[in-house]
Amino acid sequence: MDNTIIAYLIKASVALGLFYGVYILCLKKDTFLKLRRFFFLFAILFSLLFSLFNVEIPMTEESVQIPTYWLSDIELSDVSVDGSAEKPLSGWTVALLLLSTVSVFFACRFLIQLFSIFKLRISNESEKISEFRIIKMKEVKTSPFSFFHWIFINSETGTSVELAEIIAHEQIHVKQYHSIDVVLSEILCVFFWWNPFVWLLKNEMKINLEYLADKGVLDAGFDTKAYQYILLQVSNKNTGIPLINNFNVSQLKKRITMMNRKKSSIFLSVKYLLIVPVGVALILGNAVQASSDLMGIIAQNESLVEEYITEGQQVPQKKDGVFVTVDKMPMYPGGESAMHKFINENMKYPVAAQTAGIQGRVIVRFIVKSTGDLSDIIIIRGVEKQLDDEAIRVIKAMPKWNPGQQKGKDVDVYYTLPFVFRLAGAKKMKESGSSNETVVVGYGTQNDKKSAVGVASLQEAKSGEVPDHAFVTVEDMPMFPGGESAMHAFISENLKYPVAAQTAGIQGRVTVRFIVSKIGEISDVNVIRGVDPALDAEAVRVVKAMPNWTPGKQNGIDVPVYFTLPIVYRLKGKTDNRPNLFVSGEKIITESEYKEMVSEAKSDPNAMMVEIVLNDAEAIKIYGEKARGKRVIDVKKVKK
Template structure:
């Protein structure tokens, strides 16, 4: 549950940054195509960046002290009758209810679109193919279909309508609208997402108006057509349509002087900010591994796990972990505990037999880890899968446990120094 809430927080923080970047630097620019790309990539990036290990792009591995691991580990014993419902569960329920409500709203809009489609028929006006609707509506397009009630418009209006909607169709603007509708459904509690959805729709209209005028359409005639058409018939919220609410700003942007190429530098300035903001909010793979490790610990039966006796001891269960000997104190000869611990580390309780390596030498298959004196071991490294096979060949298909003996027993003594966990990139 914590991971779900963390993901929700990460996505919404970056969406807010993307929106503020657009409002502060890009909204007044006339580079509508670049604004569209920015909003699209920003929305998609916000959804996927929590799954990316961005910080690992700049370093090969992470080394954590045992104290850092212990911050995640609780001395966990399930209690009889312990409450399982928390504030986090309540929050997820509230978020889920809002999501369901907006999904129902989107479903109703799609049903309304299906109704309009059923009450229309394929038609053609000059070079434009469209669906002629049997009742008055505000003209709109959805993917590659244009919906118009032909009888309510004269020829000059139809010319402007079809030029406008044909640009929506060829530009696949419906993809932008649906993407941000889905973002709104998942992040309805974020006010910046509502504003971002409106900004996306506005920018699409600015882009379309600009391309219509670039085709040589008279500016004043086109603006008058917008004013007339947007007051007629029923509107469909899910499609690209003539929108009276944004008409004033659209006319202002049509009359605005084109932005200079010098202002393109704002995009180059904003891009690294968004990327590094994602790197800042991303939980590293090391932390994710530790959280997963702790969840595994809680699932292991008590009689299988070594007892945690003090802060210097920790039971770890994850492939690709390199542990110093004191991080897992082997209790030699006690109920075969050592062998089961190594098995937990490598195979999560399976019966597969790993390959044992001591100081670079392969040990015989009859080797028993319980016979090893823990005071002579400096470190244990566990490898599995492709990493193990790449090191030792097919013999290591069941995994490898590497043992490194101490160079100076007397110097180490009983001290527990330099304990750490290194997470490898396997």
């Protein structure tokens, strides 16, 4: 949590620095004062808000989703801990405490300034003129200023003509709501006191407000020289309250220079469009980081994805030489129950975290090597450094696993494991899937047994209630009627490759997301990654044409669930002209045997052919030199 706040402050500071740089380099010397005010306000608000929203960037074809395999009821509560488990405060916590301490000081100063203004308002006589209230101050050494619709003047200030010009100046501040800008800049300094660009931006904002007020006075018909003379008269007086629009500012020379400056050409105002590329760059930068963070845990937020090609399924994918899905997933020695026991016996709840009331889910990803060793242990979602470190420590202490297997051979496999730290005072789960607890279910490959994990005590729905929102993972995922093979048959029979797309040589993956409602209906069908309008529309058409599904269940109740379905369009012979090598499992078959299988499948109304094109490295690894330079196609006949 601490590092998240620090990251937000850094992102906002970088944005403020970029906008200030654009102002200094491109905008400072023009006379578009209203545009400049808009620029300042936009820069502040955008910098504070842009990092709160993540824009999804479509992943490339090579990106790999790493599944999350969850275990049931790995939960820490009622843990007896010895004092040696306590660890010092993290660096993030210390940094945040330091920032917060100084921010409290500036917040107090801000409140004192507000109090001083209200004190002046209460302790002096006032007179309402139109929508303004004129407060006549008794303190003769205080220069005129305004705060929202209050105008504070010194009753002994000059002649009636001079007083009229001063009031006219402050009225511009009031009419244009300049106090909003001033208060916003002061609040910004409270939280970003350590950022020099904030203070520089604040000064530029305040001098620009004075430029606007000066321009308003001169546009009203007051004499320029006489008005500038009045500025000189009050230049030696100050309120000492930076929170207000003061008639006297230290940049008197700049104000007089601006009043005498030649008006900028209207064509130069196009420079203010620079906020667009700067804003887009910041949004994309934040989106790239969000996408990289998402890659490691995306599988926990998506339902089981079945991927289809018009002629078959894709092969299991690899990332950096490590498998993410395999025929047989790696296993802790002794199975899941043995892992439960190991974790419960070895996991310690840090005392400092208990004292601070810190709890939540830590998700760890690691690689189970072909030798059974665990390596590359990283946190892909943390809670607090002490809890994160404890989860890593337990993983490192585990014995060798039984390695995963692909095509009968031991291989390296990614594995993701969540740990839930929960204080004894939190409401405990009586069993996995308790009706008043959120239970997150992750799914592995088709052959993996589904298992649930007890998660923190966030209430999702009371017993018997059906939430209005759609789940992304549930205990029992929705299913096409007849199961996976029936879906194979439906898609193969109904999906058409648009002729125009074939003629144009267009191919690729269309990813469709939809909701399976609590009554099994398909709704909210959207293309979240498209290729071509014709291919996208065809994929949506097929999904919408599906019959009602068996709905998903959470806590025994039918609930709406998100489901994601990628459909791959590929032209035969378009991208691969190599000779074919047909295989079935680990056996190489002849082309005549392949044709015989196709003929049998066509003659059997209850069967269909599935063809999987293996990647080169995997094909050579399994079938040796016979596969080199060949397009290796793994074929099998399945029931519809």
